[in-house]
Amino acid sequence: TSTRDNSSSMLAVKNWSQALDPTYGLPPDVAFNIIEEDGGDEYSREDTIAAHKYFLAMVSPVFKAMFFGLTKETREVVPIRGTSKDAFTLMIHYIYQKKICWMEKGVFLLLEVVNLAEMYDLEELMEEVKKPLAKYPLT
Numbered sequence: 837t838s839t840r841d842n843s844s845s846m847l848a849v850k851n852w853s854q855a856l857d858p859t860y861g862l863p864p865d866v867a868f869n870i871i872e873e874d875g876g877d878e879y880s881r882e883d884t885i886a887a888h889k890y891f892l893a894m895v896s897p898v899f900k901a902m903f904f905g906l907t908k909e910t911r912e913v914v915p916i917r918g919t920s921k922d923a924f925t926l927m928i929h930y931i932y933q934k935k936i937c938w939m940e941k942g943v944f945l946l947l948e949v950v951n952l953a954e955m956y957d958l959e960e961l962m963e964e965v966k967k968p969l970a971k972y973p974l975t
Contacts, residue, residue, distance in 0.1 A: 853934040855888060865889050866903070867913045868928075870921040884913055885921070885928055895931050898956045918955075923948035930961050938968040 855862050864886035892899035902909050916924060926949050929936055938946070946969050953961040 851933065852891070853929070853932045855891065856886065856928075856932055856934075862888070865912075866892075866909075868916050868924060869913050870919065870924050871915050871917050872920060883921075885925055887928055887931075892931065896956045896958055919948055919952055920945070923952055927952045927956070927958070927961065930964065931958070938965060939971070941968065943969065943972050 854860050856864070866889050867884035867886045869884050889899075889903040893903055894900075902914075922945055926936060926941070926945070930949075941949075946965050949965050950962060950969070953959070953965060
């Protein structure tokens with residue numbers, strides 16, 4: 837086996853979600869504060885959703901522009917409007933490949949995730965969420 841083959845197998849991560857575990861040793865470098873319609877701008881660290889800029893930028897051109905574009909976001913805590921904390925958390929969990937049982941989610945939450953998938957240009961997430969949405973009849 838060549839050195840190149842060994843290094844590529846070492847880089848094959850089987851579970852990206854472990855990067856969100858504080859004990860993993862890869863601290864997040866950004867947090868999102870979801871500002872819902874009924875709340876103000878106040879937040880505590882426990883209310884934020886942590887992530888890694890480079891990882892998000894690799895999966896979404898919108899996150900790439902947000903963190904590394906000409907008008908890049910420099911705040912450690914980024915305010916997000918127009919969605920719920922539950923929907924944004926599901927999107928982050930999907931990006932980090934956490935197991936999600938979409939069939940257990942309600943239609944309104946699924947529709948919020950569809951909106952996020954469109955907003956952040958995550959085609960695979962859009963396709964994933966369309967499957968459980970198909971079980972709901974249109975009236």
